Amino acid sequence: MNRILPTLAVILIGLFVLSLSFFTVDQRQFAVVFQFSEARRVLSEPGFHFKIPLLQEVRYFDKRIQTIDENIPARIQTIEKMNVRADSYIKWRIVDVGRYYKAVGTDQRKAVDRLRNTVNNMLRDEFGKRTVQDVISGKRDEVMDRVRKVADVDASRIGVRVIDVRIKRVELEDSTLTSVYERMQSERKAVANQLRAQGAAEAEKIKADADRQREVTLANAYNKAQQLKGEGDGRAAAIYGTTYGAHPEFYAFYKSLDAYKESFRKKSDLLVVDPSAEFFKYMKNSRAGSK
Amino acid sequence: MSQNDPQWGGRRNDGPPDLDEIIRRASQRLSRFFGGNRPSSPGRGPAGSAGLIAIVGVVLVLWGASGLYVVDERENAVILRFGRYVNTVENSGLHWHVPWPIERREIVNMTEIRSLEVGVQGSTSTSDEAMMLTGDQNLIEVQLEVQYTLNSAKDYVFNNRVLDPSGRDMIVKPAAETAIREVVGKSKVDYVLNEGRGQIAEETRALMQELLDRYGAGVSIARVNISDVQPPEQVQASFADAVKARQDRQRLVNEGRAYANDVIPKAEGAAARLLEEAEGYKQRVVAQAEGDTARFKAVAAEYTKAPQVTRDRMYLETMQQIFQSTTKVLVDQKAGSLLYLPLDKLIQQTGAETPASPAQPAPGAAPVSTAPADTSSPERGERFGR
Numbered sequence: 001m002n003r004i005l006p007t008l009a010v011i012l013i014g015l016f017v018l019s020l021s022f023f024t025v026d027q028r029q030f031a032v033v034f035q036f037s038e039a040r041r042v043l044s045e046p047g048f049h050f051k052i053p054l055l056q057e058v059r060y061f062d063k064r065i066q067t068i069d070e071n072i073p074a075r076i077q078t079i080e081k082m083n084v085r086a087d088s089y090i091k092w093r094i095v096d097v098g099r100y101y102k103a104v105g106t107d108q109r110k111a112v113d114r115l116r117n118t119v120n121n122m123l124r125d126e127f128g129k130r131t132v133q134d135v136i137s138g139k140r141d142e143v144m145d146r147v148r149k150v151a152d153v154d155a156s157r158i159g160v161r162v163i164d165v166r167i168k169r170v171e172l173e174d175s176t177l178t179s180v181y182e183r184m185q186s187e188r189k190a191v192a193n194q195l196r197a198q199g200a201a202e203a204e205k206i207k208a209d210a211d212r213q214r215e216v217t218l219a220n221a222y223n224k225a226q227q228l229k230g231e232g233d234g235r236a237a238a239i240y241g242t243t244y245g246a247h248p249e250f251y252a253f254y255k256s257l258d259a260y261k262e263s264f265r266k267k268s269d270l271l272v273v274d275p276s277a278e279f280f281k282y283m284k285n286s287r288a289g290s291k
Numbered sequence: 292m293s294q295n296d297p298q299w300g301g302r303r304n305d306g307p308p309d310l311d312e313i314i315r316r317a318s319q320r321l322s323r324f325f326g327g328n329r330p331s332s333p334g335r336g337p338a339g340s341a342g343l344i345a346i347v348g349v350v351l352v353l354w355g356a357s358g359l360y361v362v363d364e365r366e367n368a369v370i371l372r373f374g375r376y377v378n379t380v381e382n383s384g385l386h387w388h389v390p391w392p393i394e395r396r397e398i399v400n401m402t403e404i405r406s407l408e409v410g411v412q413g414s415t416s417t418s419d420e421a422m423m424l425t426g427d428q429n430l431i432e433v434q435l436e437v438q439y440t441l442n443s444a445k446d447y448v449f450n451n452r453v454l455d456p457s458g459r460d461m462i463v464k465p466a467a468e469t470a471i472r473e474v475v476g477k478s479k480v481d482y483v484l485n486e487g488r489g490q491i492a493e494e495t496r497a498l499m500q501e502l503l504d505r506y507g508a509g510v511s512i513a514r515v516n517i518s519d520v521q522p523p524e525q526v527q528a529s530f531a532d533a534v535k536a537r538q539d540r541q542r543l544v545n546e547g548r549a550y551a552n553d554v555i556p557k558a559e560g561a562a563a564r565l566l567e568e569a570e571g572y573k574q575r576v577v578a579q580a581e582g583d584t585a586r587f588k589a590v591a592a593e594y595t596k597a598p599q600v601t602r603d604r605m606y607l608e609t610m611q612q613i614f615q616s617t618t619k620v621l622v623d624q625k626a627g628s629l630l631y632l633p634l635d636k637l638i639q640q641t642g643a644e645t646p647a648s649p650a651q652p653a654p655g656a657a658p659v660s661t662a663p664a665d666t667s668s669p670e671r672g673e674r675f676g677r
Contacts, residue, residue, distance in 0.1 A: 026371065067461035069465050164505065167473075180428065192533040195540045199541065210551030214557075221563070224569070235577045250598075265616050267616065268618070269617040269618065
């Protein structure tokens with residue numbers, strides 16, 4: 001028992017010293033070994049490394065792609081002197097940690113500010129050459145690409161690579177906003193009026209077409225009907241003609257009798273008759289027929 | 292790092308690991324690192340050395356056990372040896388790695404659907420986030436939801452710094468914001484509001500994926516959904532009116548159609564009536580003609596047999612019928628004296644409006660049409676002057 005504790009103590013102390021003299025560098029990190037605040041070694045490969053305990057200290061830098069995205073839009077003027085606020089994000093990575101450390105030390109804020117300023121200045125340049133229209137839709141890619149290239153050149157001085165610069169938002173100022181809204185309203189009004197007018201025109205066409213169809217239908221029907229009636233009249237006339245034509249004299253007599261019968265049939269019909277008429281010949285003389 | 296220390300004793304039912312086997316494998320692996328088995332220290336005292344060995348043994352066993360971990364169905368584990376990436380464990384189940392400080396594990400949830408929203412009110416963002424400019428310089432509010440999973444644990448862990456110091460996501464959300472704005476910035480406002488929603492979501496998804504692949508983020512965008520598109524509040528009324536106008540157009544057209552559907556069939560009906568009537572007339576006229584002529588023919592046939600008698604008979608019958616049913620005045624003109632016919636009286640009594648002008652007393656009969664006469668006065672009925 002009296003041996004156990006010291007042994008354990010030795011083991012623990014040994015482990016402690018070991019932990020001070022070895023360190024691991026992660027895949028995600030650069031490590032710089034400092035001796036009295038002077039960079040001695042730059043370790044860009046991950047692994048297990050030795051340092052002199054207590055004399056040397058290790059600082060780590062991020063190797064991964066980092067993002068600058070503060071949601072603070074920059075005020076920028078376009079070529080038509082319109083003020084917009086452009087918000088962008090920057091993807092960057094430390095590639096040369098020695099250079100990076102010399103330039104900004106351990107304060108990442110400095111690097112971020114520098115990149116941000118570079119990018120915003122570039123955006124100002126690019127926007128200043130273009131219209132709002134181009135910046136928003138037409139030339140957006142081109143703007144971002146050029147800004148990235150220039151920013152990358154500048155950033156390489158501090159050991160940083162700019163992977164990407166992307167415009168997120170392009171906002172209009174409040175004063176322009178009002179006029180944009182007004183324009184939008186007038187556009188909508190134009191659209192609405194056009195739609196309604198189109199509707200009215202189309203309806204009118206449909207109605208007119210319907211009226212035309214009605215007229216044509218009725219006229220055609222009238223035409224057909226008259227033809228039919230004519231046919232009927234014609235056929236009737238032919239029938240009458242052939243029959244009556246055979247007995248014209250008798251027809252006249254027969255038809256006349258019919259007509260008299262039809263004409264004088266009511267008590268209100270007053271006849272003033274001359275007794276010399278054929279009908280009364282026997283009234284005066286019973287032998288009239290044998291003359 | 293959470294240490295997934297398995298609890299001993301029936302953690303899983305599907306074949307618990309053989310502990311002895313694991314420890315044996317562990318000691319083999321260790322021997323690779325420390326060059327053979329440690330020489331066992333010569334025992335100084337049976338109790339002391341045994342106790343020391345026991346304690347060291349227990350510590351070793353515990354240390355070894357700290358390398359055990361469980362990978363879930365949905366997870367992958369990334370293994371680092373001295374900070375260097377070694378491999379990714381994708382099979383689920385119980386695994387072991389050489390414990391810290393030699394190897395480390397990072398367990399990443401791969402298939403869990405992560406989602407974020409852009410421009411949704413009520414979340415941390417302002418409504419400004421939803422405001423976007425379209426290609427025809429209209430402002431519009433777009434809200435979208437993005438769902439994504441991881442497709443490479445290694446890329447996700449090593450290539451990008453995912454969270455900034457304040458804990459905001461720095462990978463997917465910025466990509467979503469820039470992508471949606473670029474796509475909307477290339478589209479017309481009507482397209483975004485109406486038929487283009489699905490297409491815009493798809494293009495946004497593709498662009499986001501492209502960006503994230505460029506950054507090697509190990510993220511795959513499963514779905515981008517545009518949950519809401521609205522014109523800004525200040526102009527909503529006029530947009531609504533434009534939508535209403537579209538309805539109005541349809542309504543007007545429908546009214547036109549309704550009119551047409553009313554008028555045309557009616558006209559067709561009227562046309563059909565005209566034709567039917569004409570057809571009826573035609574048949575009636577022909578039938579009448581045939582009837583009349585048939586009757587005439589029958590009489591004419593008889594007439595040819597005995598013309599004079601038939602003639603006289605017909606004449607007399609007709610006259611008889613006429614004189615039976617009418618009012619008659621017989622005037623003998625040879626009387627010479629002026630005959631006074633009180634026609635006006637007759638007419639007055641019958642209440643006729645206009646007497647027909649008496650025709651010349653022709654050899655036959657001269658009709659005088661008056662209104663219905665009162666036939667109840669026989670003394671005025673028939674007079675015979677001489």
